[in-house]
Amino acid sequence: MDAVAPVDRNWWTRNARWLKTVLRVVLGVVWLIDGIFKFTSGYSSDFLGDVQNSQSNAPSWLSGWYSFWVTQATNHGTFIVYTVGTLEAALGLALLLGLLRKMAYLGGVVLSLLIWAIPEGFGGPYGAGTGATDIGTGIIYAIALFGLIVINSAYGPSRWSVDYWIERRFPRWASLAEFGGVRSLRPSAAPVDTSPGT
Numbered sequence: 001m002d003a004v005a006p007v008d009r010n011w012w013t014r015n016a017r018w019l020k021t022v023l024r025v026v027l028g029v030v031w032l033i034d035g036i037f038k039f040t041s042g043y044s045s046d047f048l049g050d051v052q053n054s055q056s057n058a059p060s061w062l063s064g065w066y067s068f069w070v071t072q073a074t075n076h077g078t079f080i081v082y083t084v085g086t087l088e089a090a091l092g093l094a095l096l097l098g099l100l101r102k103m104a105y106l107g108g109v110v111l112s113l114l115i116w117a118i119p120e121g122f123g124g125p126y127g128a129g130t131g132a133t134d135i136g137t138g139i140i141y142a143i144a145l146f147g148l149i150v151i152n153s154a155y156g157p158s159r160w161s162v163d164y165w166i167e168r169r170f171p172r173w174a175s176l177a178e179f180g181g182v183r184s185l186r187p188s189a190a191p192v193d194t195s196p197g198t
Contacts, residue, residue: 016151016155017155017158017159018160020148020151020152020155020158021098021158021160021161023144023147023148023151024095024098024101024148024158024161025095025096027095027141027144027145027148028091028092028093028094028095028096028097029092029096030092031088031089031091031092031095031108031141032088032089032092032093032096033092034088034092035084035085035086035087035088035089035090035091035092036085036089037085038081038082038084038085038088039082039085043081044077044078044081044082045077047073047077047080047081047119048070048073048074048077050119050120051066051069051070051073051118051119052070052073053121054066054069054118054119054120054121054122055067055069055070055121057121058121058122062122065117066121069118084111084115087107087111088111091104091107091108091111095108097161097162098158098160098161098162098163098164099161099162099163099177100163100176100177101148101152101158101161101163101177101178102152102176102177102178102179103176103177105145105146105148105149105152106149108141108142108145109142109145109146109149112138112139112141112142112145113138113139113142114138115137115138115141116136116137116138116139116142117138120136120137120138121136122136123135123136123138123139149179152178152179153179153180156178156180157174157177157178161177163176163177163178
């Protein structure tokens with residue numbers, strides 16, 4: 001009797017280790033560009049208008065949330081925009097380099113949700129006009145970053161990251177970079193077929 005053939009994995013599964021790196025780097029480029037635009041596009045003068053627009057389209061039960069943010073945007077709009085721009089650029093660099101990925105992914109999810117909740121008005125699905133057909137980009141960024149968390153948890157350390165090289169010298173660094181804590185950085189052996197029938 002012939003041995004059982006190993007499970008045929010599809011192209012995506014066989015290449016997931018480098019594809020997750022490509023996804024991380026592309027997302028890093030997008031975040032970096034977005035952060036740079038906060039400093040070069042003049043958005044700081046539009047921030048208050050975006051928050052006021054979100055407030056005017058929001059249901060009444062969100063009025064306290066937006067009243068708080070309209071006050072903040074009125075008094076500290078430029079500071080908020082530049083702080084967010086700095087955080088976006090830092091997140092972009094962390095994703096590009098693969099540095100502190102665990103913290104970057106989690107921080108990026110929180111930042112994305114704040115962007116979605118404040119100037120994007122939760123995407124405005126309750127508003128009139130085009131806002132009713134657009135859920136906003138912040139939630140999509142949060143989902144993409146959460147996807148990276150899941151992929152990183154399933155496939156382990158990324159060899160194409162600064163974290164990988166730091167972890168080789170200082171294994172405890174993995175607690176800041178990896179989901180699941182410290183892992184072996186050696187490639188895992190191919191699974192052995194233990195099914196009966198040889």
